[in-house]
Each structure stands twice: as C-alpha cells, then as structure tokens.
Amino acid sequence: MQVTDNRKQITVGVFILLGLVIFVLGVFTLGSQRKAFVKSFTVNAVFSDIQGLKAGNNVWFSGVKIGTIKKIQFYGISQVQVFMNIEEDAHKYIHKNASASISSDGLIGNKIVVISGGSPKFPFVEDGDQLQVANTLSTDDIMKTFQVNNKNLVDVTSDFKVLAKNLVEGKGTAGALLADEKIANNFKAIVENLKTTTESANRMAAEMNTFTKTLNTKGGLADKLMTDTAVFAKLQQSVNELQKTAASASAMTENLNKATAKFNQTDNAVGLLINDQQTADRIKGIMKNLETSSQKLDENMEALQHNFLLRGFFKKKAKAEAAAAAPQK
Template sequence: MEKEENKRALIVGIFIALGVVIFVVGIFTLGGQQSIFKKTFHVTAVFDDVAGLKKGNNVWFSGVKVGTISDVKFTGQSQVEVQMSIDNNVQSYIHSNAGAKISSDGLIGNKIIVIDGGSPQAPMIADGDMVQTNKQLSTDDIMKTLQKNNENLLAITTDFKKISTNIVKGKGLVGALMTDSVMALKFRSIVNNLNATTVSTQKVASSLNHFSDKLNTKGGLTDKLLTDTSVFNQLKASVEQLKQTTASANKLAESLNHSGANLEHATGKLNTADNILGILLNDPKGAAKLQSTLNYLNESSIKLNDDLEAAQHNFLLKGFFKDKAKKEAAQKNTTPAQ
C-alpha cells in the first residue's frame, strides 16, 4: 500500500516538474519573440492610416525582425501614433532621417512596419525619436487602381475593335490599303518615289560636301580670298577697273546714240523733198529735170572742148598756145626731181 502511494507521488512529481519546465521554456520563448528580456529603445511614427496594424505586430529592418509594436493610439486629427520597441543591437545602423512604412507579412499576412536605415551621414537615431513615415498604398487603393486600369483597358479594346472593324470594311487609309489593290500600288509607288528622292538628296548632300571641301582646300581661290589680303586687294582693284570700263562704255553708248540720232535726222532729210538728195530720192519729176540738166551740161562741155580744140588750131591763136606749151615744158625741166 505504501509502495503504491510512493509510486503515485513520484509520477505526480514527474508530471509537475515537466509542466514547470514546459512553462518556463514557453515563457522564455514568448519573451524572446516579444523581446521582453532584451534591451530595447523606443521610437514613434505617426500615420494617417495604419491599415489594421495592431499592438504586438513586428518591426522589420533589412528583412530582419528587430522589434515589435508596443502601442497604437490616436493623436491629433485622424492620425495614429505607433510606438515601437527595437533591439539595441541595430540602433547603430538606424539614423535620425530613417523612414517607416506599413507593409504586409506575405501577400495576405499580418501588417508589419518596415524601417529603412536613412543616410549614413545623418547621426544615429536616439531613444524617443520620431521617424518619418512613407505613405503606402492600401489594398483598397490598389483595387481602385486596378479597377481604373480595367476600365481603361476596356475602353482601349473597344476602340481597337472599332478600328479593326473599319479596317476589315475597307474604311480609312489603312483599310483602303489593305482592301484596294490599286490604292496599295499607288502608295507603293509613292514610297518608291520617296526612296528615290532620299537617294538623290543624299547624292546632292555628298556633292555639296565635296564642293565645300574643294572651297576649303588650302591654296584655292576661296582660301586666298578669305586669308590672303593681297589677292583681295587685287580683286578689288579689278572691280574698280571694271567699273571705269563700264562707265566708258556707257559714255561711248551715249555718243553712239547721239550719232544715231544725227544719222536718223539726216535719213529723215532724205525722205523730204526740200533738198537735192531728197528730190532725187522722192520726186521723180524733179529727178528727171535734174538728169536732163546734167545731160545738157555734159553736151555743152563736150561742145566747149571741141571749140577749144578748134581754137588751138586757129592761126590767130596758134602762136599763143605754142608759147604756153614751151613755158610749161621749160618750167617742168627746171623743176628739181622729188
């Protein structure tokens, strides 16, 4: 009987000891998860919307859990202040300009706070500091954005459906090109002409480049005009001479014009009947009379020559003409040869 009671007491003691051990292990495990037995520092952040964040949720830094949410309370107007307990071991990696944002532990997991370290130039964060907050899109905002994108996509597909229908029916330029072979051939011809024009333009540009290179050749006329002042002065003198020549030519042209006017005046006189040439050219009767007069004069001169010849043979005047002939012969002999 006594042995059975001792056995029962031993079993009960073992179970009690196991329970105590399990209880202690559980306390240390939960305490480790909640950072109860670790040295921590506290920071705060103020959010407009915590999206379901609550006390006890985790704080993450660079993908590592470094603390927990110690308190969530309202402050100001429609704002929520979140207090965080963070392990002292990571304090040196977090700076005063660090930021905090609300995220999710997985796709549909609990809400968490993610802290970025800030810039290394800033001082280390201190206990009681307030970190900046970055607005994070909530699930509702994401759903609204997706809904808007769906509406835009629906509108785009509707418009594309209308466009494709018109193209199939041959409406518009694209539809005409796809359904009208004549139009397609014309469009292809236009494209070929544009290609040919492009090739020609390239050739012209190449020729212009070659021409400009020739102009810029050292020792050429253009180079001398731009760099050699003596060549420029010679060209300037040539231009001045050309101006003088042009002025002389103008004066000569004026003289010729004046002579032409005089010649025209003289020609006009020939067309009138107030002078001998005008009568000969324009008055047939006067020209006939003048011709008759000249004929008479000619006949008279012939008769006069005959009379003079007869007078030379006349015995009364024959001595006079002989003496005259002798004087002329003697004068010719005495005249020295040239």
C-alpha cells in the first residue's frame, strides 16, 4: 500500500517537473521570438493613421526584423503615437533623419513598421528619439485608385464601342476609308504616289551625292577652282576682261542709240533726208537732173568723137591704149 502511494507521488512529481520544463521552454521561446531578452532601445513615431497596427507587431529594417511594437497611444487631436523596441545591434544603422512607414507583411499579412536608415551625414538615433514619418498609400487609397481606374476603363471601353460602331457604319473619315472602296482606293493611290515621290527624292539625293563626289575629284575643274589659286586668278582675270568687253559693248550700244536718235531729228543731213519729204523730193530731182546731164554729156562726147576735127585725136588715143594693154613680148 505504501509502495503504491510512493509511485503516485513520484508520477505526480515527474509530471509537475515536465510541466515546469515545458513552461520555461515556452517562456524562453516566446521571449526569443519577441526578443524580450535582447538589449534594446526605444524610439517612437506619430502617425495620422496606423491602418490596424497593433502592439506586438514587428518592426523591419532593410527586410530584417529588428524589433516589435511596444505601445500605441493617441497623440494630439487625432494622431497616434507608436513606441517601438529596437535591438541594440541595429543602433549603428539608424540615423536621426531616418523615417518610419506602415506596410504589410505580405499581400494580406499583419501590419508592420518599416524604418529607413537615413543619411550617414546625421548622427545615430538615441533612446527616446522620435522618427519622422514617410507617407505611403494605404489599402483604402489603393482601392480608391483602382475604382477611379476602373471607371476610366469603363469610359474608354464605352467610347471605343461607339467608335467601333461608327467605323462599321462608315461614319467619319476612318469609317469612310473602311466602308467606301472608292475612297480607300484613292487613299491607296495617294500612298503609292507618296512612295514614288520618296523613291525619286532618294534617287535625287544619291545623284547629288555622286555629283558632289565628282566635284571633289582631284584634278577636275571644280577642284582646281576651289583649290588652285592660279586657275582662280585666271578665271578672275577672264571675268574682268569680260566685264570690260561688256562695258565697251554697252558704250557702243549707247552711241548707236544716240546716232539712231539723230535719224529722227531734222537738224542734220541724214535726219533731214529721212524725215523731210520736201528735201527728199528735191534731192531726187537733183539726182534725176544729174542723171539726165550725164546722159547728155555722154551724147556730146560721142558727137565730139565723130567730129572730123577731133577724130584723129581720138584714134591716136585708142591706138595708144591698145598698145599699152597688149602683152609685151
């Protein structure tokens, strides 16, 4: 009977001991998860909306858990102050200009606080410092943005539906192009003409390029004109001579103009002959009289040759002229 009681006591003691071991292990396990036994310091941040953040949620830095939310309390009129326990090991990475923002642990996970390190130009944070807050879009803001985008998408879809209907019915320029075969053919012809024009322009550009290369050929006229000073000097001299010739021709033309201008005037012999009909008639009469006198003189000379007094004289003269004209032997 006594042995049985001792066994019961031993059994109860063993269960109590196991329970204590399990309890202690649980305490240390939870404490290690929440890092309750790690040396830490406290910082805080004031948010306008903590989006469901709770005490005990994690604090992250560069994707690494460095602490937990210690306490949450109201601050001012409508803000919330969040106190965070941060591991001492992370102290050397967080500067006074670091910022805190609220995010999610995964797509639909618990809310967390994310801390950015700040600039190395600033000193490290100290226990009790307040971090500045970086504003981020909340889930509600994202949903509102989605709603606006959905509404815009519905509007665009409606407009596209109307546009497609007009295109099918042949309304508007685009609809006419799709529905009217004649307009489509005309548009196609315009495109073909534009293509031909473009090809011609390309050919012209290629020919121009070839021509310019020819101008740059060593020893050519254009090359000599641009590079040989002697050829350029001769060309310039020729141009000067041409200018002088042109000036002389201009002077001669001016003199001819002055001379022909006098033909229309009556203060000179030529102009009087050309413009005065009475003078012209007198000169004609004089010329006619001279012609008549010449004929009469010829008749008188012929009569003198047949006169018996002068006949011997004219015969001697004719013989002398014949002798002079005869070839000498």
